[in-house]
Amino acid sequence: MTKTLTLLGSGDMGTALGKAWLAAGYDLTVWNRTAARTARLAEAGATVAGTAAKAVAANDLIVLCLLDDASVGEALDGIDLAGKDVVNLTTGTPADARARSAWVAERGGRLLDGGIMAVPPMIGVEGSGAYVFYSGSPELFETRADLLSVPAGTRYVGADAGFAALYDVALLSGMTGMFAGINHAFALLRGENASPAEFATMLAEWLTAMTGMIGGIAESLSKNDFTTGVTSNLAMMVTGNGTLLRTAAEQGVSAELIAPFTDLMARHSAAGHGDEGLAGLVDALRG
Numbered sequence: 001m002t003k004t005l006t007l008l009g010s011g012d013m014g015t016a017l018g019k020a021w022l023a024a025g026y027d028l029t030v031w032n033r034t035a036a037r038t039a040r041l042a043e044a045g046a047t048v049a050g051t052a053a054k055a056v057a058a059n060d061l062i063v064l065c066l067l068d069d070a071s072v073g074e075a076l077d078g079i080d081l082a083g084k085d086v087v088n089l090t091t092g093t094p095a096d097a098r099a100r101s102a103w104v105a106e107r108g109g110r111l112l113d114g115g116i117m118a119v120p121p122m123i124g125v126e127g128s129g130a131y132v133f134y135s136g137s138p139e140l141f142e143t144r145a146d147l148l149s150v151p152a153g154t155r156y157v158g159a160d161a162g163f164a165a166l167y168d169v170a171l172l173s174g175m176t177g178m179f180a181g182i183n184h185a186f187a188l189l190r191g192e193n194a195s196p197a198e199f200a201t202m203l204a205e206w207l208t209a210m211t212g213m214i215g216g217i218a219e220s221l222s223k224n225d226f227t228t229g230v231t232s233n234l235a236m237m238v239t240g241n242g243t244l245l246r247t248a249a250e251q252g253v254s255a256e257l258i259a260p261f262t263d264l265m266a267r268h269s270a271a272g273h274g275d276e277g278l279a280g281l282v283d284a285l286r287g
């Protein structure tokens with residue numbers, strides 16, 4: 001397989017990806033809507049194409065790293081994709097990825113969707129922990145495995161093009177809830193005679209210890225058993241949540257970040273599930 005590819009998009013992430021391929025000796029053609037933003041890659045040895053159509057025509061492998069799915073549709077509008085391998089590293093929903101996969105197939109190409117689990121400074125850095133979820137064409141993934149493993153590790157999660165986005169968004173959603181809790185915790189201590197730096201250490205240690213609960217939730221879900229082995233039951237936690245909410249009020253902190261979760265726990269417990277652990281809330285969320 002020749003070491004050539006086209007990259008559409010040289011924003012912060014696209015530039016980091018492009019630099020990694022250039023550093024590994026790949027021949028890179030780049031296009032960006034705002035031409036000036038290709039300068040960093042051009043300096044590093046990339047060939048700059050004047051239009052997206054010319055960039056696509058230059059190579060069989062096309063990597064996209066644009067803002068959102070709509071930008072992908074705009075950038076590829078009217079371009080012949082016959083015989084092209086399209087790797088879409090633009091963040092989107094699972095439905096976006098499935099629709100885009102069919103859209104590329106209608107135009108004669110095949111698609112691999114990717115969800116990047118990293119920020120730009122981690123790209124191309126050995127040992128940074130950066131990786132990309134991939135789903136979609138298994139043949140494309142296997143044929144291009146060497147190239148795909150240059151900027152970050154790879155995790156192939158299935159032929160359904162929507163799965164990379166699903167795993168990506170599930171991890172980001174877990175992170176979003178975690179940061180909501182972190183912001184609430186800092187707000188409780190704000191204005192008090194307490195060092196944010198010292199508290200940060202305590203919070204990081206506590207949250208790290210609590211990640212030990214994740215495996216137990218998975219086990220309950222796998223067995224469809226939400227009561228066996230429960231050491232912190234919902235009824236107890238609902239009472240504890242009252243203390244959390246009253247403390248927020250005492251400290252003048254809005255409970256808006258934690259209230260949706262404490263409300264769900266109270267509702268599920270009141271519906272007769274007070275002896276369950278946290279895993280029971282997963283199905284309660286799905287209605």
Ligand code: NDP
Nearest residue numbers: 009010011012013014033034066067071090091116118119
């Ligand atoms: P940037 O905002 O730096 O770059 C966005 C890119 O999309 C630019 O190349 C921009 O072109 C292009 N673009 C936007 N709208 C259009 C359009 N309508 N038509 C054509 N091109 C368009 O974002 P990033 O590079 O940081 O992010 C790119 C993707 O990578 C996103 O999907 C993001 O979610 C994902 N990602 C980013 C991470 C990060 O930390 N940065 C982490 C993980 C994933 P122009 O220069 O002309 O505006």
